Amino acid sequence: MVDKVKSIWMDGQLVPWDDANVHVLTHSFHYGVAAFEGIRAYKRADGKTYVFRLTDHIQRLLDTCRLALMKPTYDLAAIESACVEVLQTNEMADGYLRPLIYMGEGAMGIYAPDNPVKTSVIAWKWGRYLGASAIENGIRAKVSSFSRMHVNISLPKAKMTGQYTNSVLAKREAKLGGYDEAIMLDVNGNVCEGTGENIFVVKKGVLYTPDLSCSVLAGITRDTILRIAREDGIPIIEGRLTREQLWLADEVFLTGTAAEVTPVREVDDRPIGTGQRGEVTKRLQERYFDIVSGSDNRHPEWLTFVH
Ligand SMILES: Cc1ncc(COP(=O)(O)O)c(C=O)c1O
Numbered sequence: 001m002v003d004k005v006k007s008i009w010m011d012g013q014l015v016p017w018d019d020a021n022v023h024v025l026t027h028s029f030h031y032g033v034a035a036f037e038g039i040r041a042y043k044r045a046d047g048k049t050y051v052f053r054l055t056d057h058i059q060r061l062l063d064t065c066r067l068a069l070m071k072p073t074y075d076l077a078a079i080e081s082a083c084v085e086v087l088q089t090n091e092m093a094d095g096y097l098r099p100l101i102y103m104g105e106g107a108m109g110i111y112a113p114d115n116p117v118k119t120s121v122i123a124w125k126w127g128r129y130l131g132a133s134a135i136e137n138g139i140r141a142k143v144s145s146f147s148r149m150h151v152n153i154s155l156p157k158a159k160m161t162g163q164y165t166n167s168v169l170a171k172r173e174a175k176l177g178g179y180d181e182a183i184m185l186d187v188n189g190n191v192c193e194g195t196g197e198n199i200f201v202v203k204k205g206v207l208y209t210p211d212l213s214c215s216v217l218a219g220i221t222r223d224t225i226l227r228i229a230r231e232d233g234i235p236i237i238e239g240r241l242t243r244e245q246l247w248l249a250d251e252v253f254l255t256g257t258a259a260e261v262t263p264v265r266e267v268d269d270r271p272i273g274t275g276q277r278g279e280v281t282k283r284l285q286e287r288y289f290d291i292v293s294g295s296d297n298r299h300p301e302w303l304t305f306v307h
Contacts, residue, residue: 025105032162034102035064045295096126129258138265139180167195197254251278
């Protein structure tokens, strides 16, 4: 359950939590065309709260609108300040932000180009997405029987709500089978990503991840990890990966705003490497957490001050 906070931002107003409702004819509710983001704010070692990579997230939100042919009502600066305002007004030191741009009520039917485009920003407290012990002990993942969308079926670069039925089905299948997360391949068998995370493999000290022409979201945590790895001199190969490369990996980990940097200790019931969190994963995790919530100040451009 999401813990209730005081207010939600809806189209320029702070609305009490219980009044933040939408009409049942809301177009996006029926047809799944809405753009959303997941963003974290952390209290850092200096005792102050910052949103991590806010501009990159809002830019991706607007890119999703562009891909989905939705004309946003608010610009980047206005949505950024709504995010900060929601954290401030709800007095949150740590929080997860969920901006959502959706098509409101008006016409029905698939086309409905003139329905009003609405915007909301919700914040709530969210702990470790894949469980409290996952960051250290890793998770058990299973390759899904559901494929990631082909680029001509949907828009893998868009964070569009309707597309997440693919993730929900894969996640449910994995959880019902006793696993923590699903790993999705594309229709040709290339490894893509988790249901809400990008994926990395470490083999003989080299970091591998699917390149952005694959059916993957251009994850902001993925980009952060690539930047950190480059700074630390870790060789990187972005390209195609197969399931065998997962099974033969020394280390596998997932990245995402919600999942942060989570080791994968098993894929398809096969232990990865030693079956424990690997050295490279640990090093990248430490650097990541030091940037988002610690005292590494090498990337001030990634931090937006809240309070
Ligand atoms: C399908 C999918 N892949 C990857 C990610 C990771 O993206 P990010 O690191 O920007 O949160 C997400 C989360 O937004 C996602 O939903």
